[in-house]
Amino acid sequence: MKRFLNSLLLLIAFPVLADEAKVLQIFDQKCADCHSDGDEEPPLHGGINLTKLQGNEDGIKSILDRITRPDGTKGRMPKSKGNPGDASYLPPLSAEEIALVKAWAGGTAPAASTPATSAPTPAPADAPAATPAPAAEEKPAVAAAPPRRFIPVTEEVRRIADDVMKLSESAQPFARYLTLTNLANLRDASGQPVEDEKQMETYRAAISKLLNSLSHEGQIRVPTAVDEDKTIYRFDLRDYGWTQQEWEQHVVSGYPYALRGFDARRETEIADATHSASAWVRADWFTFAAGQPPLYNQLLRLPDNDRDLEKELGIDVVGNLQNKRAIRAGFRLSGVSQGNRMIERHELGRYPGAYWKSYDFSPLDLHGQHDLFRSPLGPVGAGLTPNKDREFAHDGGEIIWNLRNGLQAYYLSTAAGAKLDRAPTEIVQDKKRRDGAIINGISCMACHESGMKYTLDKPLEQFRDEVGVIALKAGLDRSEQRIVEDLYAPQEKLHEVVKQDEERFKKALEAATPGYDQPLDPVERLYKRFKADIRLETLAAEFGEEDPTFIEKLKDTRDADLESIAAQLEAGMEFPRAGFLDQFRTIAHALRYHQLDFTPIAYTEFTSGASKAGGNVGQVVLSDGGKLSISTDKPHYVKGDLMTVKLKCTEGVFVRLYHFSADKKLTQIFPNAGQSDNFIRGGKEIILPEPGAAFRFRMGSPFGTEIILAVASPVQFTDDGNLSFAQGEVFKSFPETDLRQAKKRGVKGLTVEVTTPTGKVVGERSAPTFSARAVFTVSDH
Structure with a gap:
């Protein structure tokens, strides 16, 4: 053990060969929720600086102790209780996940192992606890990257002014800028940058993904870095279908960090050329503001109810249901909804893409028309059956649809279809948040970072409808049974359309975030970075x-x-x-x-x-x-x-x-x-x-x-x-x-x-x- 701890002192000079992106994902998804100690930002999360953590001997030892303690061999995470199926139960890290963390802690590449499934099988209660990795053999020190230099505000303004003046006069009024300078400039007590290059790359990916996730246009447009430090990004309002008036009315009017007077001449040049009171804003603020309502709704021009949204997208939901041109799948547990959930897919009418909507039920009232398994032929008023007792009456819903460029947009609604900014936690919850709240936009982007989500994070092979087969045995008449058979999709059809939609999103995402290969949603990381307390x-x-x-x-x-x-x-x-x-x-x-x-x-x-x-x-x-x-x-x-x-x-x-x-x-x-x-x-x-x-x-x-x-x-x-x-x-x-x-x-x-x-x-x-x-x-x- 002493040899192991001594080796930690040398880690900062060694290359980290373990897959850091996967280690970050393990910390964010498996550790952060329980090990928060009441902090807004937990000690372990997806944005943590792994390089600095490796220099913390006690921190590394604590992490290894936690993931190898005997509790983890009893079929659950150390801080969770109960058995699979209990609300407090959390499965342990898989053998591959433990190997990844240990390899990262030792500064070595993990040994090849069998890929872990999304639902690890609990180890026997008497299985021995894993032991800490042996000390890394001494290797030549790797030269540290040159320290990132501080960028004064005057230089930031000059760079933006120079870039604007290089554009044609016709393009200047539509040029806008998002800056990461404030994050690049952050220093710790020793004068070292707080944000390492990997984190900066995450933030750069967030800018492009968010802009394209708010777009009304059919092409993915990646903003352009205008400086060698890649801290200032230019984009054209027209590339995303936004107007100058929308920028001024929704963005500039609410921007609180517009400080001026650093270089009056160049600031005036920018304002005159762009016709904007603030042509540049901080990227972290913009991500936070535009990643949630009201700005998210305003930039996407979301209507006040789902019927108007469906009309804009060219979708006739009731007509599709009556004509069997939609598919459904229902579940007892979904991982988000607290009660029953049914998802329903329609083809978009005005351009290629999918429109998914969920019907969610409160767990406080799961009987009669609130029991999806008993009453599968809603919603009320859809006209699928004259028997009102067989129409389900849901409590709310979520909507996901493809934008013209292939990325996804999101909508929360009441049972009546009215737009919601925040979903009721008694119906659906984001279990990664302390308050459990699902906020339209950011919560959905973080959850659906790879596109469509399968119920309870199961692999696609285990994704199937649970309602249809049970409802067919619940006393429906023959005409009602035919409707259930037509709408509730067989497993192969469900897999086909989910794969199709998943590939469409991934292709658009790769185009929007070229070279970004981390599993964590970059928009969520930059959103949380802005939200962090001021120290x-x-x-x-x-x-x-x-x-x-x-x-x-x-x-x-x-x-x-x-x-x-x-x-x-x-x-x-x-x-x-x-x-x-x-x-x-x-x-x-x-x-x-x-x-x-x-x-x-x-x-x-x-x-x-x-x-x-x-x-x-x-x-x-x-x-x-x-x-x-x-x-x-x-x-x-x-x-x-x-x-x-x-x-x-x-x-x-x-x-x-x-x-x-x-x-x-x-x-x-x-x-x-x-x-x-x-x-x-x-x-x-x-x-x-x-x-x-x-x-x-x-x-x-x-x-x-x-x-x-x-x-x-x-x-x-x-x-x-x-x-x-x-x-x-x-x-x-x-x-x-x-x-x-x-x-x-x-x-x-x-x-x-x-x-x-x-x-x-x-x-x-x-x-x-x-x-x-x-x-x-x-x-x-």
């Missing part, structure tokens, strides 16, 4: 700055709001992207950046309530859409003042409060010796200290900005020692100077029960944690 090390790049002392500029303003922002970042806290717009505007104004006017977009991602941080009132959104809020009675205190803290949560949670002083001392102030019960009932507001309590919060030196951090969990924290107090001990003091460490205290091993819709307990899963903070100042007078 101390990423703040400067938001403003195009390189200066590692950018944070000092905030302090030098002597502005209370900026000093508060600086104090929080230096304390190790992050600003949620959902609420960062206020801080961005505050910083831009105080540092005299010229920010163009904009109207904030109501992103579907954040419509359940944005997390707030920065003042003496803070809040965070909980997994069910509720909120935890914390506030202090004043934003500023003078020496000797007493402080009270208000807490309120829409659901019952266990809470602990940490005080982070101006001299970076960390103290747990609740629960404490005077009030050890830290459970807050849902909907109840509590004030600390309560009248007559045996403790007080009195303000004193040192003076400056201070923080109260609230951490909440649906179950009690696991560090029992910090929930009890010795004689004479009122509060708990800790040596940390970083609030990120406080957020994780007592979280390891935190689990909650998993229940079925009927209330049956079937296992356990990692419990989510949430944090919010209140910020205030203290002075001596």
Whole structure:
């Protein structure tokens, strides 16, 4: 073992021969969901920098320990419970997957092995645990790639201006640009780029895939890199069927990061040539904004109901059903729908392609017309049978269809066909998200990264209709049986059309992302990259700055709001992207950046309530859409003042409060010796200290900005020692100077029960944690 660990110190100098793309896919799809520890971005995910992870000896050892521990030989992942079929059950990594991770950890190529099936067979309970890979033999060091240079905003503007002026006058008004400069410029504490070249290639692929996934035209058009660093990409609005007015009205009007004044002459040249107030926008923001409603709907011009959509696409759904020109397949479990699901395929009417729609049923009402196996001849009103009892009544649906260029577009709807931006989680869920929400556009692109998806991720050979054969035995009359036989497709027909549609999409995807061979959806990765919290090390790049002392500029303003922002970042806290717009505007104004006017977009991602941080009132959104809020009675205190803290949560949670002083001392102030019960009932507001309590919060030196951090969990924290107090001990003091460490205290091993819709307990899963903070100042007078 010692030899193995010592070899890890040399890995960063060795070439990584294991298939990194597959390792990333394993982390993202098999590890990230459970091993999140309450973080927005889990420690292991598809966008992690593998090169940097290899330099982390403890991190590598932890990963290998987890994938080879005995739990994995009992037929499930270490943190999952139960047996196959249970909601809490997760199959273990296959032998090939374990070999891939071990080979990557050792910096070697994996040995050839039999390809794994999509549903690994559990190993016997008494199978021995795998052992860590032996130390890699010493090899010549490989020269490190030259460090990526920082690109100033002035150079970015110059490059765009030079490129625009090379275009013909007729093309200039339609030229637009997406930039990755801010991501290429990111540096860690040692000055090294945060984003390696493989991640940058993912982001470049995301630009092209997204643009073409929003296109109204019949050809795939790959945007053009205009600089040798490949951080600025030009595209023509006409290539995707967009108008100049749509760009200004939907994109520019909501773009919050348009800072000007770096090179006034060239900025004017670009504006005059393109006739646009902002001809260039950040690619990460555009991917986030256009990957979800409302911008996704606006750029694709999606109508308000599925009937109008079908009319635009030249599809007569009812007519096709009555004339047996559609095919169907139904399932008890689909992996997305919580109840029954039926999928239905139609040919597009105006150009070659497919139109798939699903009929989804809530698991809370699976009887009568809500039972697809009993009533297979809906939907209501389709006229497939005069027997109303045999018409299914679904609760919602999802639609996938081919664009003219072969890629796919998506639509969510109610049972009545009304457009939805976010699907009801009681009907369908995205199990990769903490809140389970399926958001139109981005959730669908991430799930269907390779085209059509088979039920429960089974291989195509196991993909078959489950409804027809059962419905034929459910007392249908002969005419109803013939309709079921005509519509519910035999396995060979289903496979034929799915393969056809899959090949159409893959051909278009390869054209849109030439050379990109990673299994993870690039759009989802860039979307998540933008959504990540703002940290101390990423703040400067938001403003195009390189200066590692950018944070000092905030302090030098002597502005209370900026000093508060600086104090929080230096304390190790992050600003949620959902609420960062206020801080961005505050910083831009105080540092005299010229920010163009904009109207904030109501992103579907954040419509359940944005997390707030920065003042003496803070809040965070909980997994069910509720909120935890914390506030202090004043934003500023003078020496000797007493402080009270208000807490309120829409659901019952266990809470602990940490005080982070101006001299970076960390103290747990609740629960404490005077009030050890830290459970807050849902909907109840509590004030600390309560009248007559045996403790007080009195303000004193040192003076400056201070923080109260609230951490909440649906179950009690696991560090029992910090929930009890010795004689004479009122509060708990800790040596940390970083609030990120406080957020994780007592979280390891935190689990909650998993229940079925009927209330049956079937296992356990990692419990989510949430944090919010209140910020205030203290002075001596």
